[in-house]
Amino acid sequence: MNWAVDNLGLILDLTVAHLRQSVVPIVLGFVLSLPLGWVAWRYRLVRGPIIALTGLLYTIPSLALLILLPAVLGYSAISEPNLVIALTIYAVAILVRAVADGLDSVDDDVRQAATATGFAPFRRFWAVEFPLAGPVILAGLRVTAVSTISLATVGILIGVRNLGYLFTDGLQRRIIEEVFAGVVAVVVIALIVDLLLLLAGRALMPWTRAVTKTATKAAAGRTAAIGSAA
Template structure:
């Protein structure tokens, strides 16, 4: 514990940098994945193609993707932008399927009722379908958030400083405590973000909690 206590300032600053590199890709991934998920839900002929292509993105090794992105997009290979773009791609890969599943979970009777009440297509998506799909999408978002925070540590391999520094520096100096501090810090950051997302979901989608309670009541 002595090394950890003596380097709390370093761990704190690395944590802030880690969050700054992780949170934007999570948000960007959600913004990109929602319309793709809706397309996969709405147009069955392209559903398989959309889900397969986006799913394959997650299979790309990060050590191959990070050198490739600068060539394609003309950004610096040793920059936070390169890492954040890669993290966004992985977030999209995870979130498209959960977005499609979320829209699939909305009952067709609800859609027909919205149409009968005069809701246009765009208004129906944002006012009816998206809120009801929210719990499923949120579940996928929580998985993507934890994955993104974990994957961000590879940024240290291209010179982007974050909590991954504790892994490489600890390995080079053979300081097991530094490596363990990095593991714990990444896990805590992921846990805190996950809890915050869960709390936000409860606040923004209270109907989901009521529906779960109603389901448990019927089961009992």
């Protein structure tokens, strides 16, 4: 604890850098996954290959990906963009399936009703399908956020400073408090980002609260009925 107090400025600076390196891939991954997930949902013939290929991206070891990408694309390996691109690829690997599954969860009767009331496909997607698929997509986004924030620490292995610096520096100097401070900082920002996404989801999708309350009341009613019967 004394080390953390004495080096609070360093921890805060690394946390800001870590957040920047994590938030950008999360946003980019979400934007790229929407069209890919929609194509995977809309065209069943290519759904399997798209989800399989994007899913396989997540199986590539992070350090290998950080070395392969610069070799293939021709940019510097020891740069922040290298880490951001790699983390974006991992985000897409998770989110494409989440988007496809979210659109799958929308009732076909709702789509037909929207079409019958004059919604064109583009407007129907943004006004009906995407909002109703929101809870499933949000769940995938939350997993992606936590995963990205954790994976970002490997950036220190290619010279990109973030909270991973506390791990390597602490191990090299045998300062356990420094390593512990890095672990706590990563966990805390992951929890904060996850909480913010949850609150944003509740604010942007208020109908999910109504569904949850209805389901809770129904479950309570069934429990009471069972108790009375017993």
